[in-house]
Amino acid sequence: MRSVGVSVVAVLVLWAAARSAPGPPPIRFEDIAGRAGVRFRTENCPTPQKHQPETMPAGVAVFDYDGDGLPDIYFVNGAEMPSLVKTGAKYFNRLYHNNGNGTFTDVTESAGVAGSGYGMGVAVGDYDNDGRPDLFVANVNGNQLFHNNGDGTFTDVTAKAGVSGGVSGGRKMWSVAAGWFDYNNDGRLDLFVSNYCKWDPENEPVCMGLDGRGYCHPNSFAPLPDTLYRNNGDGTFTDVSQDTGIAGVLGKGMGVGFADYDGDGFVDIFVANDNSPNLLFHNLGGKRFEEVGFPANVAYNEDGNALSGMGAEFRDVDNDGRPDVWHTAVENETFPLFLNRGGGQFTNATQSSGLARLTRMMSGWSNGVVDLDNDGWKDLVVARGNVMDDIDKVSRHFHYAEPNGVFRNLGHGQFADVSAGAGADFQHPAPHRGLAYGDLDNDGRIDLVVTALGAPAEVYRNITGNANHWILLRLEGVRSNRMGLGARIRVRTPDGGVQYEEATTSSGYGASRDARVHFGLGPNVEVREIEIRWPSGVRQILRDVRADRVLEVKEPAG
Numbered sequence: 001m002r003s004v005g006v007s008v009v010a011v012l013v014l015w016a017a018a019r020s021a022p023g024p025p026p027i028r029f030e031d032i033a034g035r036a037g038v039r040f041r042t043e044n045c046p047t048p049q050k051h052q053p054e055t056m057p058a059g060v061a062v063f064d065y066d067g068d069g070l071p072d073i074y075f076v077n078g079a080e081m082p083s084l085v086k087t088g089a090k091y092f093n094r095l096y097h098n099n100g101n102g103t104f105t106d107v108t109e110s111a112g113v114a115g116s117g118y119g120m121g122v123a124v125g126d127y128d129n130d131g132r133p134d135l136f137v138a139n140v141n142g143n144q145l146f147h148n149n150g151d152g153t154f155t156d157v158t159a160k161a162g163v164s165g166g167v168s169g170g171r172k173m174w175s176v177a178a179g180w181f182d183y184n185n186d187g188r189l190d191l192f193v194s195n196y197c198k199w200d201p202e203n204e205p206v207c208m209g210l211d212g213r214g215y216c217h218p219n220s221f222a223p224l225p226d227t228l229y230r231n232n233g234d235g236t237f238t239d240v241s242q243d244t245g246i247a248g249v250l251g252k253g254m255g256v257g258f259a260d261y262d263g264d265g266f267v268d269i270f271v272a273n274d275n276s277p278n279l280l281f282h283n284l285g286g287k288r289f290e291e292v293g294f295p296a297n298v299a300y301n302e303d304g305n306a307l308s309g310m311g312a313e314f315r316d317v318d319n320d321g322r323p324d325v326w327h328t329a330v331e332n333e334t335f336p337l338f339l340n341r342g343g344g345q346f347t348n349a350t351q352s353s354g355l356a357r358l359t360r361m362m363s364g365w366s367n368g369v370v371d372l373d374n375d376g377w378k379d380l381v382v383a384r385g386n387v388m389d390d391i392d393k394v395s396r397h398f399h400y401a402e403p404n405g406v407f408r409n410l411g412h413g414q415f416a417d418v419s420a421g422a423g424a425d426f427q428h429p430a431p432h433r434g435l436a437y438g439d440l441d442n443d444g445r446i447d448l449v450v451t452a453l454g455a456p457a458e459v460y461r462n463i464t465g466n467a468n469h470w471i472l473l474r475l476e477g478v479r480s481n482r483m484g485l486g487a488r489i490r491v492r493t494p495d496g497g498v499q500y501e502e503a504t505t506s507s508g509y510g511a512s513r514d515a516r517v518h519f520g521l522g523p524n525v526e527v528r529e530i531e532i533r534w535p536s537g538v539r540q541i542l543r544d545v546r547a548d549r550v551l552e553v554k555e556p557a558g
Helices: 001-022 356-357
Strands: 029-030 060-063 072-075 094-098 105-107 119-125 133-139 144-148 154-156 177-182 189-194 207-209 213-214 227-231 236-240 253-259 270-275 280-282 290-292 314-317 324-327 337-342 345-348 364-370 380-386 404-407 415-417 431-436 447-452 455-462 467-475 486-493 498-502 517-522 526-533 537-546 550-554
Touching: 060 119, 060 431, 072 314, 177 253, 177 356, 189 253, 227 253, 270 314, 324 364, 356 404, 356 415, 380 431, 380 447, 467 526, 486 517, 498 517, 537 550
Parallel strands: 119 177, 253 314, 364 431, 467 550
Antiparallel strands: 029 455, 060 072, 072 094, 094 105, 119 133, 133 144, 133 177, 144 154, 177 189, 189 227, 207 213, 227 236, 253 270, 270 280, 280 290, 314 324, 324 337, 337 345, 364 380, 380 404, 404 415, 431 447, 447 455, 467 517, 486 498, 486 526, 526 537
């Protein structure tokens, strides 16, 4: 009996020690937009007529357009309603150059990227393999492709390239998001565009909202097919949507994610749809796509309902080497997490991970799956804001302006809402929409850029304080596409940790992230092994790599 008592006491002592042990430092951000010179507002031009696109802009990109090693910021903006024309400078898309000293300079007009239509999303990719990232802008009324000239300017090559968008009912199809990927592994980036619905401002249904006229439910509009453009290698593209099977499925496309979910060497596509089943396009050897959302268990929630899919991330959240799916939705729907179990099957882990409880009262748009505290586990972040601009008039629980959210990955299948500890700036409510991420100051901590309707953009510098280490990989393809998009990377650390990532720029809702591949390394001051499987099939291994730096990796030519 005495030994049992001692054991009980020992257990109680250990339990008390665990209870009192300090947890990891909080994930924290400070909004530096004002002092950094980033003065952008998303002008969605709200009208009494409640035109449907007004509540949905706008995307944002974090990318290094001039190759100086410092990520710049590109904002997509709206236009005047109902003409959908940028009638003044306040509607311009905006490009901010990173000066490297914590400030940014607006270079929109000299760069020639102000745009012309009512903007939704942006996709970054080097489509001609010249080493300079180009911009594709998804619009309500005809898309645009800007070629990077390498001298700080861009040229609108939409007409030559043939990517302005399909036609539905005599009007250009309303596109929301897009992404670059090499679907046939020929070394050239192809372009996928998610299209939303058939919409005509001159024949728009009148819908009653919570307090008078309101924005219509998506079911008031007919769905559209998505679009796939094959890169011809001469500055032009061919619409292969019909030939590849992409056009055979209709939906209301929002966020887009790319990953090789079954490890067959060909990149697949996930599309979050608004009030219609999500789509998972399985790549059949670079020739055709088969839509497998329902059999793969990512089309609906656990109750068999289609959700208001918004932002989408197709990333490995549990470090098992298989890309998972996390997408956002609106209040009372939760933000579903689908874990990839292999064999073409996903498991809905929204309840078991704690995300169902944490997100049920939230509305989310763009999102990110990224290691924000460099502990070796990817966290979740979301730009929050309600769809309805009059929700405050009828609800005590939901608000048009919401604070953003961040969920720490606890490393055992669970997540914790740590938004309240992320700093006063991060708690600022607004009707947020876009979110892109990247390391703006190259300090190894991933920063955020967030947009909001009719409100200033937020540039969140990550000021999380800990001693964790990191590495950023800047890939350069040779046989593969120049940016190395689609490359699969495995990192092994001396403490036995293993992480996986796939190179992509597509993220969230109409957003584009820093192309460099980031890994948090925890206490490890070096990486034991980095394995890269390039889209060309080349396998490259680097060993004993020093941490806390940006490492440029070039694909072997042979």
